[in-house]
Amino acid sequence: MCPGQLDHELWRGMEKQKHIIETQQFDLPRIERLFEQTRRVQRSLETGNRHEFGYSLKGRSMISLFYEPSTRTRISFERAAQLCGMNVCGTENAGEFSSAAKGETLEDSIRTLTGYYPDVIVLRHKETGAAQRAADTIDRYQLPVHVINGGDGTGQHPTQALLDLYTIWESRKERIENVHVVMGGDLAHGRTVHSLAYVLAKYSTVHFTFVAPTELQMKKEITDYLTRHGIRYTLETDPKTVLRDADVVYWTRLQKERLDPKLREDIERHGMYQIGQSEVDMMKPDALILHPLPRVGEISTEIDDDPRAQYFKQAQNGLYVRMALLLELLG
Secondary structure (H helix, E strand, C coil): CCCCCCCHHHHCCCCCCCCECCHHHCCHHHHHHHHHHHHHHHHHHHCCCCCCCCCCCCCCEEEEEECCCCCHHHHHHHHHHHHCCCEEEEECCHHHHCHHHHCCCHHHHHHHHHCCCCCEEEEEECCCCHHHHHHHHHHHCCCCCEEEEEEECCCCCHHHHHHHHHHHHHHCCCCCCCCEEEEECCCCCCHHHHHHHHHHCCCCCCEEEEECCHHHCCCHHHHHHHHHCCCEEEEECCHHHCHHHCCEEEECCCCHHHCCHHHHHHHHHHCCCCECHHHHHHCCCCCEEECCCCCCCCECHHHCCCCCECHHHHHHHHHHHHHHHHHHHHC
């Protein structure tokens, strides 16, 4: 295979979908093929061959339209596009530094930007459902542009879920069976846990424990989804009761920007939802500790060198997964 040539065998027979809005779009065959391509991208970059995919999407372009601040999602998407040979432009805080500050609707912004001939718009927005609205606008006018949801409100963040799943898949030697996943923190507002729960539910032997204060427990629409699909789950409030049995511990920060200040102060004062050395000492030797980042004190820096702590590797995997996804959509 020539440098930069796509592995079309990976995509043969795969249903093409124009937009990436939610993780429910991905069935297991598609996930497996995406991860095979992700692994190929990863090996290429890790061996120093940064130019293998440099001409794959040459001449294509991406706009990153971010209405909320972001470090990992925006930069990894932009870097992924650059490494595939794409042109990139965008804004990190469109809520303040675009016509949205003047009252322009998302629909008008999308119609305007599609007139500049992008191939992909990666959208991050504070409102749940914004990505679907953008996709509906593009489809209504039959515009040849893909929308990728980079996180919308408390809804979903599908590419984060894919990179989370890839990290689990890779660490467990490509087998996700009988995995006990403990998710903790602000589960009500954390879109990353919502997306990951949906995609992990495709593996019938996975079971969950959701650990959070009652006010911040997992959304009912998601637990109802798990029930309908026969996926086991339990609800807990004390992390120490479940960490010993976890294969994957997925921790999240308090979404302070979305919380009642008094509730936030009460939770922080008790300090129950912080993971430090004593909590890690309870865990299995081969447990996986993940976090979508940024962290703001809920995971201690003292455990960063523990081989079970994989959150920085997890973030790096976002580059590989997003490259593979762009290659799938545009290749």
